[in-house]
Amino acid sequence: MSEQTNPAKLQVEDLNVRFATGEGLVHAVRGVSFDLGREKLAIVGESGSGKSTVGRTLLRLHPRSARIEAKKLRFGDTDLLSCSEKTLQDIRGRRMSMIMQDPKYSLNPVMRVGDQIAEAYLAHHKVPRSEANQRTLAMLEAVRIREPQRVFKLYPHEVSGGMGQRIMIAMMLITEPEIVIADEPTSALDVSVRLQVLATLDDLVSQRGLGLIFISHDLNLVRSFCDRVLVMYAGRVVESIAAADLENAQHPYTRGLLASLPSIDERRERLPVLQRDPAWMAA
Amino acid sequence: MAKTVTMNTPANGPTIQVDNLDLSFGVGASANQVLHDVNFSVEEGEAFGLVGESGSGKTTVLRCLAGQYDHWQGSLSIQGQKLGRKLDRARCRKVQMVFQDPYGSLHPRHTVETALAEPLAIHGIGDRDARIDAILTKVGLPLSFRYRYPHQLSGGQRQRVAIARALILEPRILLLDEPTSALDVSVQAEILNLLADLRVRDGLTYLLVTHDLGVVAHLCDRVAVMQQGRIVDMQECAALSGSMPTHPYTRMLVEASRHYSREMAQIAATDAAAASRVAA
Numbered sequence: 115m116s117e118q119t120n121p122a123k124l125q126v127e128d129l130n131v132r133f134a135t136g137e138g139l140v141h142a143v144r145g146v147s148f149d150l151g152r153e154k155l156a157i158v159g160e161s162g163s164g165k166s167t168v169g170r171t172l173l174r175l176h177p178r179s180a181r182i183e184a185k186k187l188r189f190g191d192t193d194l195l196s197c198s199e200k201t202l203q204d205i206r207g208r209r210m211s212m213i214m215q216d217p218k219y220s221l222n223p224v225m226r227v228g229d230q231i232a233e234a235y236l237a238h239h240k241v242p243r244s245e246a247n248q249r250t251l252a253m254l255e256a257v258r259i260r261e262p263q264r265v266f267k268l269y270p271h272e273v274s275g276g277m278g279q280r281i282m283i284a285m286m287l288i289t290e291p292e293i294v295i296a297d298e299p300t301s302a303l304d305v306s307v308r309l310q311v312l313a314t315l316d317d318l319v320s321q322r323g324l325g326l327i328f329i330s331h332d333l334n335l336v337r338s339f340c341d342r343v344l345v346m347y348a349g350r351v352v353e354s355i356a357a358a359d360l361e362n363a364q365h366p367y368t369r370g371l372l373a374s375l376p377s378i379d380e381r382r383e384r385l386p387v388l389q390r391d392p393a394w395m396a397a
Numbered sequence: 398m399a400k401t402v403t404m405n406t407p408a409n410g411p412t413i414q415v416d417n418l419d420l421s422f423g424v425g426a427s428a429n430q431v432l433h434d435v436n437f438s439v440e441e442g443e444a445f446g447l448v449g450e451s452g453s454g455k456t457t458v459l460r461c462l463a464g465q466y467d468h469w470q471g472s473l474s475i476q477g478q479k480l481g482r483k484l485d486r487a488r489c490r491k492v493q494m495v496f497q498d499p500y501g502s503l504h505p506r507h508t509v510e511t512a513l514a515e516p517l518a519i520h521g522i523g524d525r526d527a528r529i530d531a532i533l534t535k536v537g538l539p540l541s542f543r544y545r546y547p548h549q550l551s552g553g554q555r556q557r558v559a560i561a562r563a564l565i566l567e568p569r570i571l572l573l574d575e576p577t578s579a580l581d582v583s584v585q586a587e588i589l590n591l592l593a594d595l596r597v598r599d600g601l602t603y604l605l606v607t608h609d610l611g612v613v614a615h616l617c618d619r620v621a622v623m624q625q626g627r628i629v630d631m632q633e634c635a636a637l638s639g640s641m642p643t644h645p646y647t648r649m650l651v652e653a654s655r656h657y658s659r660e661m662a663q664i665a666a667t668d669a670a671a672a673s674r675v676a677a
Binding site: 160161258275304305306307308309310312313316331333334335337338339370371374375376377378379380381382384385386387388 | 585608610616663666
């Protein structure tokens with residue numbers, strides 16, 4: 115991929131998401147801004163910090179109760195806030211796609227996995243079924259599934275977790291999107307399988323020049339896998355830092371998260387417990 | 398972490414002794430052996446870790462000790478007494494288990510008080526109010542929480558309730574099945590600190606199952622690595638950090654817990670290919 119220009123594919127400025135609930139509005143995302151180019155951007159934070167909400171907002175996957183406001187929410191030339199549902203349908207899955215956490219719940223249990231991948235392609239391309247099937251087999255090979263012919267005909271309950279997640283990746287990349295949002299794509303997987311799935315994702319991202327948004331709570335993983343990290347706390351981005359510099363993070367929340375990780379290499383009497391400062395909410 | 402030195406064996410032998418443990422599901426041609434000749438022992442006051450991937454049999458070992466499976470072969474003993482197939486009350490007083498998912502392991506329509514009073518009622522133990530107050534204090538929960546339902550608690554608070562429920566019978570041994578894997582890292586730190594404190598204060602023996610080597614290294618003295626129903630490696634936890642473990646599978650687990658690397662991914666892929674060839 116060429117590095118001479120790395121224009122931001124995605125621009126987010128002052129994004130706010132509120133959900134209407136029985137007890138009033140819940141302000142889930144508060145003033146989040148970032149740009150995404152051809153890079154691997156991580157969004158980390160605890161459950162409830164709003165990291166998944168940001169990911170879903172980019173594809174406008176929220177229910178009607180969500181109120182989305184932003185100064186800017188642009189994908190290439192498209193304004194994601196004001197564009198029609200029709201335009202969004204052309205973007206979703208085609209130019210921007212999302213890999214979910216658990217293949218067990220994201221794959222259709224009563225449809226062969228090959229047909230599901232081909233369906234993703236056919237939804238956006240008017241091609242004969244046979245061509246979609248050919249592309250599916252090629253894609254299964256690209257995510258390093260041995261015997262793609264055999265796996266094509268399997269149902270989701272017949273594949274392992276790691277293979278299921280690779281099938282999800284194949285389905286999301288077959289349309290050759292420009293941006294992939296991966297929401298905890300490996301947290302349901304075993305260590306060795308996780309490594310393989312990450313390597314697959316890594317190759318595809320660099321070969322195809324994708325922008326990847328990697329939503330995770332695993333700081334150790336993000337540190338070595340991604341280029342840049344956004345740290346979210348209570349709906350805000352409290353720190354944006356190069357992944358390699360995470361060791362030198364400034365914000366007390368980031369430092370607290372890093373310190374609370376148990377480590378093989380440094381044995382401590384007690385793990386420091388995060389002391390939450392109300393000022394982080396206002397910062 | 399405060400370590401109780403327990404390598405000098407007490408007179409009545411190890412607290413947990415597992416010898417030649419085999420377990421199969423199914424019969425005849427469709428029998429699937431999930432544990433193969435598992436052997437280990439845990440001394441009194443020791444924290445022992447079992448690590449491995451899904452399907453390696455680590456939780457199954459725990460379930461055999463907890464009495465959830467009764468068709469195992471081999472010998473299990475607790476505090477020098479051989480375990481029978483049937484779960485009896487005496488065993489429940491000695492051994493209790495904490496489960497992985499604090500959302501699934503508490504009855505959604507029972508208050509904390511009901512959940513904690515039930516083991517006391519089953520075992521005919523009186524003075525319940527005082528015991529519930531004491532155990533809530535012990536696990537760091539406010540006394541007012543006894544009237545709450547699980548949905549009114551956070552994940553970390555629920556896991557504290559689950560630990561309180563296990564400890565209310567004052568067992569000597571806790572079987573911990575991935576006690577922190579459903580929690581955020583900051584909450585995980587609190588629960589790990591609580592478990593470390595309780596072990597020192599009450600002299601408990603832990604058998605901890607996890608896939609996170611960081612957690613094992615933090616909490617445990619020794620660790621056994623399981624793969625496909627067998628223990629393939631056993632290490633002092635202190636030895637995990639410095640010199641590289643010699644067993645390739647342990648090395649992969651250790652490396653992967655540190656960071657993502659392409660070489661490790663390559664090794665894992667080669668291993669998987671080899672394993673599938675063996676299976677085929």
